[in-house]
Amino acid sequence: MRTRPKVIGVHTRESATRILLADDHALVRRGLRLILDAEPDLTVVAEAADGAEAIDASAGGDVDLAILDIAMPRMTGLQAAREISRAVRSAMRDEPFLYPAAVTALIREYLARDRDGDAPDSVLTPREEEIIKLVAEGYLSKRIAETLTISVKTVDRHRANILGKLGMRDRLELTKYAIRVGLVEP
Template structure:
């Protein structure tokens, strides 16, 4: 007798309840894969990881407080055995490369079919990298050539600076950021000054535009 394949345990992370419900319904039809928990943002996802111990985190990019890219970096660092698959409506090469650089194993577009979803989840559990076919390999290759294989400025920021940049771009005040991150107002101001200097951007509007361009936040327009 052959042993039954191990169950793949999935944590769904998306700030839209209906999207999570739809994904859960799809995954229920895939043999050997089970949704063990859901989260509405990156911070909630990190809290759920230790409790539910999933094999894969299937996560959107555009979420409040901590987006999927920043959460992916935390998952890779704090839970190295957990695979991250980014689920996004954006095929933008900047988002794709940012996700891979931060440690995501897969990048799946939201218009993918159930067979592609299954393929992505199984591939990353086998240690492979999975990109949706629509995220064409030549686009990724051209991007790497264009930037000379160097990280973008946003990847050169510290994890804390990226967190603060996202919260600034979401319109949070210095006091609100301090309370959310459990740090002092003075520490927030120091990080803000340092990231402005690092990016050579010294106004909030410029920071917002930069955060949108690099995928830390998604524009509603």
């Protein structure tokens, strides 16, 4: 005859497994909540109507388990599970995690501000902008140094800094950049 295992610990709501429910049907969420909350070692701490809300709800770190509907609007449960998994792994490595939709929104906002003329100030110093203008106009390092009354070595150092800041490789890219941002006329 088999005996049932003994219950060694008593679960309180504080030690219970914290669950996130994500389903686009409120009735399903309500039913699952009733079933799960009836268990002494389980408690539903958050609900979400779609995958994006599930990610937001799990971001606080108060969730031990996520129960996700696979077919939800805006973002499926599978997509949400992937994003939650990435966020957890990033947190475990003490790395920041940016939800891809948030990154996209930030990029759109930046591009809109850039288009409307509200972009942040240039990453270049005024001296670096002067050097870019002269490079774009075809001046060589020696001529730039004479024009600005600085050494050729300083011009070369400025140019290296500019290339690094802008992620560029050569004079041609600098010239295209100078035209694009209006430092020189084409």
